[in-house]
Amino acid sequence: MSIVVFDSGLGGVTVLHKALQVLPYEQYIYFADDGHVPYGTKTKEEVRSCILASMEATITDETRALVVACNTATSIAIGDLRKRYGFPVIGMEPAxxxxxxxxxxxxxxxxxxxxxxxxxxxxxxxxxxxxxxxxxxxxxxxxxxxxxxxxxxxxxxxxxxxxxxxxxxxxxxxxxxxxxxxxxxxxxxxxxxxxxxxxxxxxDGSAGTVRRLQELIGSGEAVADSPGSIEFRHSGSDAGYPDKMRHALDWYRRDRSGQTHD
Missing domain, CATH: 3.40.50.1860 (Rossmann fold)
Incomplete structure (x- = not known):
């Protein structure tokens, strides 16, 4: 069972980082809609269409929860997503x-x-x-x-x-x-x-979002005997985008820990 973390691009990596700290043993799918980033300059109708299409292609019977790690996507489509899916759907809200x-x-x-x-x-x-x-x-x-x-x-x-x-x-x-x-x-x-x-x-609202995720799915102790994992997916044509996502996560992890960057 996987937790899907969704964003228009790399931004949701910062929420994924917080989720990995709190729930390190879970299986994550990070989906970036890089084929349509940035959302903030598009119309509401365009963004809603992008979000619903992206999730239709990603959500399966093995999805445990969805984290919409994007304030813009939350404000536009969180209601639609909650009506469409029966598992927990957690959004972002400016703090x-x-x-x-x-x-x-x-x-x-x-x-x-x-x-x-x-x-x-x-x-x-x-x-x-x-x-x-x-x-x-x-x-x-x-x-x-x-x-x-x-x-x-x-x-x-x-x-x-x-x-x-x-x-x-x-x-x-x-x-x-x-x-x-x-x-x-x-x-x-x-x-x-x-x-x-x-x-x-x-x-920012990341801690509150991940805290809500933890409340809805539990502490993760039941799967503590198995390693967690991250699968990176995206909608765009840039074959190197998954590497960008990994780089962004690594950079943010080091930045928040106070480590220097090469």
Whole structure:
């Protein structure tokens, strides 16, 4: 029985990394819809069609759970997927609630970074409105980070130039928290931490998503006597894309452990 982790491209690797930490003995299928990445610049109808087609080709009777490791895909298709499949379907949601709770204690603002499509969706606006603090929440699309991540460019001059261009004009004394509302953005935690003043915290939804997965399928102890595995699949024509997924996972694993990169 396999857990399918789905994303438009490499971003969901960051969620897979967290799942491997918490549930290391499971069998994972990571599916990247790289043939249609990026989702954030497409219409809602185009994205929904891509997601449903990708899952139709991936889901089998051996699927134990589906993790939609993409905020944009969650906002558009999570309802359709839950109606279609009888096993647990777990989505991503920008971690606005914990960010707002932090902001209430500090008095500073929250900046949500996500794709343009996520920020346009009613699901995001409903989330913000439910919290009752919409006046202290700002939003910013950063599609360039998706492009850089898909090119495996996580640090260096191009990343620095893009951060300067998009974030350089903010008065950071007014902000206390940044929400990484796209899984691709998590690759840039180190770069963002170096760019921002120390008081600005970075928050994402990966831990909450994996915690929910664990609640729904159990701790994984029943399969602890067998090794876990990862199978990489994708929709595009680039035969080298599975190697990119493996490289991205290895890079992120080392980055989060504080190891240096070659």
């Amino acid at each position: 606005v609630k914990p960010a707002v709770e932090l902001s209430r204690s500090t008095g500073r603002r929250v900046l949500v970074l996500a794709t343009a499509l996520t920020l346009r969706e009613a699901k995001y606006h409903d989330l913000v409105n439910r919290l009752g603090d919409s006046g202290r929440i700002d939003s910013l699309p950063m599609p360039g980070l998706v492009t850089l991540a898909e090119e495996l460019v996580f640090t260096g001059p191009r990343v620095q130039a893009y951060l300067d261009e998009t974030l350089g004009g903010y008065d950071w004394t007014k902000y206390g928290t940044i929400v990484l509302g796209c899984t691709h953005f998590q690759f840039f935690r180190t770069a963002l931490a170096a760019f921002l003043p120390p008081h600005v915290e970075l928050i």
